[in-house]
Amino acid sequence: HKGESIAQLLEECLVEWGIEKVLTITVDNASANDSGLRDLVHRISGWGIPNALLHDGKYLHMRCVAHILNLVVNDGIKLLNTAIQSIRNAVRYVRSSPQRLESFKRCVEKVRIESKGLVILDVPTRWNSTFLMLESALKFKMAFDRLKVDDGHYLPYFVKDNHDNMREGPPSMDDWSEAGIFAIFLRPFYEVTLKVCCSNTPTVHTTFGDLFKIKSLLHENKDDELLSMISKLMQEKYDKYWGSLKDMNQYLFIALVLDPRHKLEKVVDYFEIQFGEDEEKVESATNGVKDLLIDLYKIHENMSLSTQQSISGGGSSQTTSGDSSSSMTEIERKLKEKSEMRKAKRARVVHNDVDKYLSDPNEGEEEENFDVLNWWRVNGVSKYPILARVAREILAIPVSTIASESSFSTSGRIIDPYRSSLSPKMVEALICTQNWLRSIHVALHHEPTIEEMEFCEEVEKCNFIYCI
Numbered sequence: 395h396k397g398e399s400i401a402q403l404l405e406e407c408l409v410e411w412g413i414e415k416v417l418t419i420t421v422d423n424a425s426a427n428d429s430g431l432r433d434l435v436h437r438i439s440g441w442g443i444p445n446a447l448l449h450d451g452k453y454l455h456m457r458c459v460a461h462i463l464n465l466v467v468n469d470g471i472k473l474l475n476t477a478i479q480s481i482r483n484a485v486r487y488v489r490s491s492p493q494r495l496e497s498f499k500r501c502v503e504k505v506r507i508e509s510k511g512l513v514i515l516d517v518p519t520r521w522n523s524t525f526l527m528l529e530s531a532l533k534f535k536m537a538f539d540r541l542k543v544d545d546g547h548y549l550p551y552f553v554k555d556n557h558d559n560m561r562e563g564p565p566s567m568d569d570w571s572e573a574g575i576f577a578i579f580l581r582p583f584y585e586v587t588l589k590v591c592c593s594n595t596p597t598v599h600t601t602f603g604d605l606f607k608i609k610s611l612l613h614e615n616k617d618d619e620l621l622s623m624i625s626k627l628m629q630e631k632y633d634k635y636w637g638s639l640k641d642m643n644q645y646l647f648i649a650l651v652l653d654p655r656h657k658l659e660k661v662v663d664y665f666e667i668q669f670g671e672d673e674e675k676v677e678s679a680t681n682g683v684k685d686l687l688i689d690l691y692k693i694h695e696n697m698s699l700s701t702q703q704s705i706s707g708g709g710s711s712q713t714t715s716g717d718s719s720s721s722m723t724e725i726e727r728k729l730k731e732k733s734e735m736r737k738a739k740r741a742r743v744v745h746n747d748v749d750k751y752l753s754d755p756n757e758g759e760e761e762e763n764f765d766v767l768n769w770w771r772v773n774g775v776s777k778y779p780i781l782a783r784v785a786r787e788i789l790a791i792p793v794s795t796i797a798s799e800s801s802f803s804t805s806g807r808i809i810d811p812y813r814s815s816l817s818p819k820m821v822e823a824l825i826c827t828q829n830w831l832r833s834i835h836v837a838l839h840h841e842p843t844i845e846e847m848e849f850c851e852e853v854e855k856c857n858f859i860y861c862i
């Protein structure tokens with residue numbers, strides 16, 4: 395699991411899939427991924443394909459926001475390990491057998507708690523599941539207290555485990571109090587995680603705002619001693635990855651500008667909070683974002699002009715005898731070409747998509763269910779044709795790998811852990827087919843090739859032999 399191996403495998407996949415241009419690659423925080431993407435930049439640069447990497451791959455690396463948030467919150471959870479572990483053990487007791495669960499339900503009825511759900515057990519390595527466990531357990535605090543009286547096996551459960559070690563618990567009043575404060579504190583982190591893990595709508599244009607919200611939240615708890623210590627640990631981990639604006643992928647700012655509700659105004663607001671009254675830094679950072687957007691615009695504009703010239707060039711050889719250009723002298727033809735170039739240049743300055751877009755009024759911010767993709771689909775072609783191409787690429791950047799990881803985690807339900815004759819390729823085919831069939835946006839129109847049919851026949855023969 396080295397960077398060189400990752401880069402080699404990624405390159406093989408890109409070549410196999412026929413992908414010649416790569417904007418970003420989203421990976422988690424493993425150091426091997428960092429070195430792997432640096433190696434991949436050199437490999438793709440050697441392809442010799444124009445614009446295979448924009449800005450020489452400087453912004454190719456997109457860090458998975460969900461994974462880093464997981465690290466940030468886990469550093470804070472360490473301070474509450476005793477309280478969380480005691481509540482986890484109490485929940486584990488209730489969920490460990492049907493008899494204990496029934497006993498707990500009777501306690502819930504006696505203390506008059508009205509709730510459709512019950513307590514859930516977390517996965518300690520996933521902080522969001524720990525948050526859900528705490529949030530659900532807090533609703534049943536009185537039921538756990540009643541369990542001490544009604545269930546004679548509850549308190550002895552915490553004396554020793556199977557290895558004669560003391561179990562944390564049962565939860566004390568202080569444990570419940572700390573868990574309640576921490577659960578309220580974690581709610582915004584949980585909401586951001588849900589948002590960035592969404593795979594059906596774009597999230598890159600709201601990511602920087604969400605990260606800035608989290609940073610502000612970590613600075614707002616100086617009055618509370620417990621949350622102050624937790625926030626300090628979390629802030630150190632946050633600063634490791636997002637402490638400086640330069641540490642972030644700059645396409646996050648471009649995506650924010652391409653949200654027609656905010657444009658540059660929101661970027662300026664964030665920079666003013668970041669740099670305070672230092673107007674020079676605010677102006678410099680803002681101009682840097684605008685320059686990057688203009689650079690992206692120029693790249694796509696040149697690509698568009700190259701395409702138009704190649705199309706027009708294909709039919710330019712067929713000229714009629716009545717063409718006025720045939721009667722021009724060489725000097726007149728050059729003068730006309732220069733004049734047309736000057737006109738085109740003036741037109742681009744006046745009608746530049748970026749300047750026009752930024753000067754047009756913003757859309758209403760009160761629209762909660764604003765569809766940014768639909769807005770660019772409707773307005774892009776007619777108003778900002780070149781900038782719409784930039785938006786189509788930037789807004790498609792995924793900021794989390796959780797969605798893809800969740801899709802491929804279904805392999806555990808496809809392959810029996812004790813027995814399976816499925817090859818890795820067949821497992822991949824089953825997972826992808828399942829995903830496509832569940833999608834309402836994808837129509838399957840595929841005719842198998844001869845090679846695919848032969849492969850399926852070979853698999854059937856192997857399965858037949860295996861069954862015999």
